[in-house]
Amino acid sequence: EKRKREEEEKKRIEEEEKKRLEDQQKQISVNIAPEDKGKQVVESEPHPLVLVLQENFEAHQVEQEKLKEEVKNLSEGQQNVIKN
Structure with missing residues (x-):
């Protein structure tokens, strides 16, 4: 039960x-100036x-892995407690 909740x-x-x-990402696409839309990006x-x-x-x-x-x-730990 606890494992399922976790x-x-x-x-x-x-x-x-x-x-x-x-x-x-949506917010970034909204923030890009309209004159920049559709242009080929050639910046390095x-x-x-x-x-x-x-x-x-x-x-x-990293946080997700932690x-x-x-x-x-x-x-x-829960399995060890159940066994004992």
Whole structure:
């Protein structure tokens, strides 16, 4: 029962993160000036907002991995308690 709740919580967190990142991407596309839309991008550097998104995404991936590890440890700990 507790494991099921932990998995549901993990899934909910992942879905919220995915939605938040999608919302950020939508906001960035809205913030791009209309005169820039449709033009070929020839810059060698990515747009600053892309860099921010990448940084945020990487930070959230690290956090998600920590949460997965924590859920795994909690599940293992719970199994040990049940055995004893």
